[in-house]
Amino acid sequence: MIKLENLHKNxxxxxxxxxxxxxxxxxxxxxxxxxNGSGKSTLLKLMAGLQFPTRGHASIAGTPVGRQTKAWxxxxxxxxxxxxxxxxxxxxQYQRLFFADxxxxxxxxxxxxMQLPMEARVxxxxxxxxxxxxxTAALSREAKVQLLDEPFSGIDPLSRKKILDALxxxxxxxxxxxxxxxxxxxxxxxxxxxxxxxxGGRVLLQGSADQLRAEHNCSIEDLFGKVxx
Amino acid sequence: MEFHLRGDSxxxxxxxxxxxxxxxxGELKPGDRLPSQRDVAAKARVNPNxxxxxxxxxxxxxxxETRRGEGTYVKLDQEQAxxxxxxxxxxxxxxxxxxxxxxxxxxxEVRTWVAHQMKPDGRKNx
Numbered sequence: 001m002i003k004l005e006n007l008h009k010n011x012x013x014x015x016x017x018x019x020x021x022x023x024x025x026x027x028x029x030x031x032x033x034x035x036n037g038s039g040k041s042t043l044l045k046l047m048a049g050l051q052f053p054t055r056g057h058a059s060i061a062g063t064p065v066g067r068q069t070k071a072w073x074x075x076x077x078x079x080x081x082x083x084x085x086x087x088x089x090x091x092x093q094y095q096r097l098f099f100a101d102x103x104x105x106x107x108x109x110x111x112x113x114m115q116l117p118m119e120a121r122v123x124x125x126x127x128x129x130x131x132x133x134x135x136t137a138a139l140s141r142e143a144k145v146q147l148l149d150e151p152f153s154g155i156d157p158l159s160r161k162k163i164l165d166a167l168x169x170x171x172x173x174x175x176x177x178x179x180x181x182x183x184x185x186x187x188x189x190x191x192x193x194x195x196x197x198x199x200g201g202r203v204l205l206q207g208s209a210d211q212l213r214a215e216h217n218c219s220i221e222d223l224f225g226k227v228x229x
Numbered sequence: 230m231e232f233h234l235r236g237d238s239x240x241x242x243x244x245x246x247x248x249x250x251x252x253x254x255g256e257l258k259p260g261d262r263l264p265s266q267r268d269v270a271a272k273a274r275v276n277p278n279x280x281x282x283x284x285x286x287x288x289x290x291x292x293x294e295t296r297r298g299e300g301t302y303v304k305l306d307q308e309q310a311x312x313x314x315x316x317x318x319x320x321x322x323x324x325x326x327x328x329x330x331x332x333x334x335x336x337x338e339v340r341t342w343v344a345h346q347m348k349p350d351g352r353k354n355x
Binding site: 027028029164165168169171173186189190191192193209210211213214217218219220221222 | 234271276282
């Protein structure tokens with residue numbers, strides 16, 4: 001579904017993504033794991049078409065990443081990217097107007113599940129609520145590909161639990177492909193079919209989560225500690 | 230059904246064991262309907278694909294059958310459940326023996342030790 005071939009992204013002399021080649025199958029939930037600065041966010045932005053690669057090639061369902069693939073790809077950034085003066089209602093309306101695949105029923109369900117205050121301005125929301133809003137905006141789209149950057153970081157345990165439950169509940173089984181970056185492995189490892197470990201802009205390990213558990217006799221969290229940092 | 234999952238072994242196998250144990254104990258009887266895959270995923274907080282894999286494995290083992298559009302039902306009868314129960318006991322016993330052998334217990338010592346641990350009055354010392 002998502003194919004990357006020898007993908008590079010440099011920022012000046014920094015090699016944020018340093019030659020990544022991968023193939024991600026349709027219908028999987030993939031955990032993109034790695035420390036801060038390992039290149040996870042840049043890789044997601046390259047897949048989302050928000051950054052242009054320095055070298056290499058990225059495609060989704062056979063189409064090169066670009067205008068067309070953006071219509072199928074939903075992306076939730078790591079930190080708040082919404083205007084602070086807008087209300088939750090404004091943000092979700094805006095999303096609805098902007099994206100053809102926006103599903104109002106799905107959005108309503110998520111809003112009530114996440115207990116989002118519709119009239120509150122983004123600037124007044126707690127970090128946890130902002131994270132819930134980002135996820136609601138992203139998951140309200142019936143997108144083939146969902147890219148979520150650090151949806152669990154820096155938020156309260158209740159919001160984290162809500163987000164995990166919403167991800168499991170809203171995932172369109174066999175139709176969607178989801179990539180979730182996180183450095184908080186313990187919270188989310190049961191969610192993943194497949195694991196990608198990144199360090200220094202490279203993918204060190206790709207594999208099925210259950211197979212990795214069986215091969216190494218340990219949890220993904222423990223394995224993450226061993227992969228060498 | 231409660232799911233107590235650990236991170237250090239394949240999640241789909243732990244789901245298979247949780248369900249097959251309930252069948253072997255007789256809590257789930259032939260003809261009983263399993264919760265939907267989505268419900269299991271939500272309850273156990275695991276990926277729906279992992280639940281699907283566990284359900285396929287249960288069917289492959291002959292514990293369940295899926296009726297199209299209706300759901301998944303237990304089909305294992307009491308006799309087959311008994312076979313699985315004995316199999317589970319054998320597996321546990323072998324693991325137990327292997328562990329004791331690994332730390333140097335002889336077969337005779339194990340026999341004495343088991344007899345000592347399980348006194349006739351049913352009192353167990355640990």
